[in-house]
Amino acid sequence: MSLPERLFFVDTTLREGEQFASARFTSTQRLAIAEMLDAFGVEYIELTSPAASPQSARDLATIARRGLRARILTHIRCHMADARLAVEHGAQGANLLFATSEPLRTVSHGRSLDEILAEAQQVITYLRDHDVEVRFSCEDSFRTDLADLIRIYRAVETMGVQRIGLADTVGIATPRQVYEVVSAVRAEVTCDIEFHGHNDSGCAVANTFCAYEAGATHLDVTVLGIGERNGIASLSGMIARIASVDPDRVRRYRLDLLPKIDETVATMLGIEIPFNQCITSPTAFHHKAGMHTKAVLADPRSYEVLDPNLFGRQRTIAIAHRLVGWHAVAERARELGITLSEAQARAAAARIKALGDEHDLDGAMIDEILYSYAE
Template identity: 50%
Template sequence: MGNGASSSNNDSHGLKHGDGLEAPLTLTTTNVFNWNMQHSEADEGPLTDISSSCSSISHRIDDSGIGAMTSDITPASSFVDLANFSIVDSTLREGEQFAAAHFDTTQKIQIARALDDFGIELTSPAASEQSRADCEIICKLGLRAKILCHIRCDMSDASIAVQSGVDGINMCIGTSPQLIKHSHGKDMDYIAAKAQEIIEYVKSNNIEIRFSGEDSFRSDFSEILKLYSLVDRLGADRVGIADTVGGATPMEVYDKIDALRKAVSCDIETHFHNDTGCAIANALVALEAGATHFDTTVLGIGERNGITPLGGLMACVMQTDRKFILSKYKLEKLGYLENLVAQIVGVEIPFNNFVLSLKDME
């Protein structure tokens, strides 16, 4: 799994509870689009300026005299920069929430070894003594992939994760009104202060860290932009944006990732649930908008009906830059991975599963 790029604007500064963000977090969610337009003029031009990426469609007459439309429009994916593209496969974290997933230590080791060419995120070692022991065992396997673990925005969780020997920590806390009210009851200033405390601690131990707002697609996005700008300045390697309930649309994803890309210099990780069948499409447009890291699971297993499937995303990204993807990932191992996980969780490979033929891998 590729390294998360460090922030180029890591001038950490003191933060007190109550004044953690630069401005009061009182804007409405609709203001994010006004924010986009106001900043785009100074930064990179209008968000919807098609003229920069395609030319006009011309009309021609073919030899039979029948009119036909021809276009030299270049697909948006042709402009995608894959330099920092990385998979964060969460089969051993998100996948554990799948109804039929009850991985024992031996199975976790099998899956981790099979995922070594893609990327590995583990369940929080603070979740249970068994999770902690399994995390420590996998960290000592000598795998090439970075071993990441998922934790709450909690110093105790962070301390246990650091001690377990992981290479990176994916920290999250609910930021939507629903989760703020029903999950932890804290305001955004508290979240900002706690994020600073944990980021500074984790970075002092030379471990990479991602900060993510759980349910961030249903959060006030003007507040997300301010909060993520802050954690970027504090030195977070990545910020994460999560469609926790699976209701985001591709257009919404593009607009929000585009706005976030303009607000932060660090990497951007995405997590898309598949409740409406849009997880792969959302991941692809997030890539086009500037996201760098993508959470997946083998066969898309996870909570409810899962998240972006590893094989499905690979099939799509192959169309963007086949040579790059084949040089970075050993796609010939996908078949083994899918059969392994399907056998362990007791499901059949879907009849319409995404296929990468051997010809694609020559």
């Protein structure tokens, strides 16, 4: 199965990611993150609004001047004061948003759709006059009436934006719904489409992938998926999702840098890489149960849809536990230079299982058992 060719990652670790509970990146850390993402090859890096704090504004200017290959975006309200700050601090692109759903229109900003469009016209014109790439997003798109969404996107396209954005701000959308809504919008505009999906109900990666299949060109991600509440689609998650369907789509990225990127940001946040993180979790390529290890030893593709070597990772096979099988035991014996008959390997596996029922095991204990067959 091949996937659409137009694919751009908008990494928003330095904006959405800064909204994560334990994030407070220093200027040095912000720059380090931007440089790692640039080396990886993301096409866009989104930074916190320069209106957010004086240091955020200074860091936007520093990173925008750095000469990175990635385009430096800032995420701002659809507001002239914010737009002026974006221009003054050298942002190459502005990701504008306005909440359009009924619940958010009421409590977030109180504007009608007509008022939103009037403000958008002024801000978009100003930014385009200053050569800034503009994206306009309807915050909370999936609780916004589809007719309202289409009306707004058509209007802002006429105003000159390069891209429109759909955001599942509260993580409520289902993959099928994302596919349908993005397809409907795709049919109404010719500009690029960005998608931003939250993970409140566990669908961030699935929804972002469905948006891509339906015609979204720009996919929002953060390192480890950090963001407000429990975050958005992770960079590793999207790479895994796409690579397992169509590896050609992601060959242009420095995939081997992913483990280092995730590890560095996790350390900055004071957290571990989550056990279920695609690609970079310590156990992402770890095989344990006997039926799995037998097959993986014969052909890793049996239980691996991704090749760990692509990401600078190595597979590991666990044998110090009671779910072990004789094939894995025989393989470990071979590594130690001991040749076991099938009967011996089965007997050794049975011994390991019995011991594993009694207490925790480690590699040294298993090797000791195997050496006893060499005597």
